[in-house]
Amino acid sequence: MKIINKIIEEFRNRGFRIKVIHDDSIKADLNKLRVRVWITPSDYFPWWSNLLDMVDELELNDINALFVVSERPYVISDYVVNNLSRIRYWFNKELNIKVYAINIDRLEEDLEDGINLVITNFYREASNVALMGSTCPNCGLPMTIMYSSRYYSRRWRTWVNEYVEVCERCKVVSHKLILS
Numbered sequence: 001m002k003i004i005n006k007i008i009e010e011f012r013n014r015g016f017r018i019k020v021i022h023d024d025s026i027k028a029d030l031n032k033l034r035v036r037v038w039i040t041p042s043d044y045f046p047w048w049s050n051l052l053d054m055v056d057e058l059e060l061n062d063i064n065a066l067f068v069v070s071e072r073p074y075v076i077s078d079y080v081v082n083n084l085s086r087i088r089y090w091f092n093k094e095l096n097i098k099v100y101a102i103n104i105d106r107l108e109e110d111l112e113d114g115i116n117l118v119i120t121n122f123y124r125e126a127s128n129v130a131l132m133g134s135t136c137p138n139c140g141l142p143m144t145i146m147y148s149s150r151y152y153s154r155r156w157r158t159w160v161n162e163y164v165e166v167c168e169r170c171k172v173v174s175h176k177l178i179l180s
């Protein structure tokens with residue numbers, strides 16, 4: 001199966017709606033959470049002389065997170081993250097974007113972990129419920145379950161229930177997986 005199709009399958013498996021498909025990228029939504037997945041060819045390293053071109057090319061203005069899928073995803077995501085802080089400094093332009101590095105050789109596991117992180121980091125955008133959760137480890141009051149879903153985990157090779165619980169008072173955010 002082509003890499004792009006595997007990526008689409010992983011995001012669909014987690015409840016995302018696929019909005020745009022190109023040869024080297026997709027855009028996908030989970031409620032109000034918007035992500036872009038970008039596959040970079042093995043012999044390619046991106047370079048922008050005008051950093052605002054990066055924002056346009058990667059369409060960073062209307063997403064919350066960028067997944068960089070590559071054989072060497074860490075160098076490329078570091079470069080993108082450094083550029084984001086330069087843009088903040090030079091152009092006073094704040095882009096609240098998280099960048100996740102996905103190694104193409106561990107595609108399914110890295111995507112699963114990356115999606116867990118993006119849902120946890122952007123629980124407000126991803127939120128699909130507001131239920132009373134377990135006790136906050138810090139203040140002892142009940143936390144709020146902001147996100148819950150069920151999916152087939154590649155890592156655990158079984159179905160899991162997934163919860164993001166939040167204590168707004170203490171800024172505690174926890175991502176829980178219950179194997180079942």
Ligand SMILES: [Zn+2]
Binds near residue numbers: 172
């Ligand atoms: Zn608390």
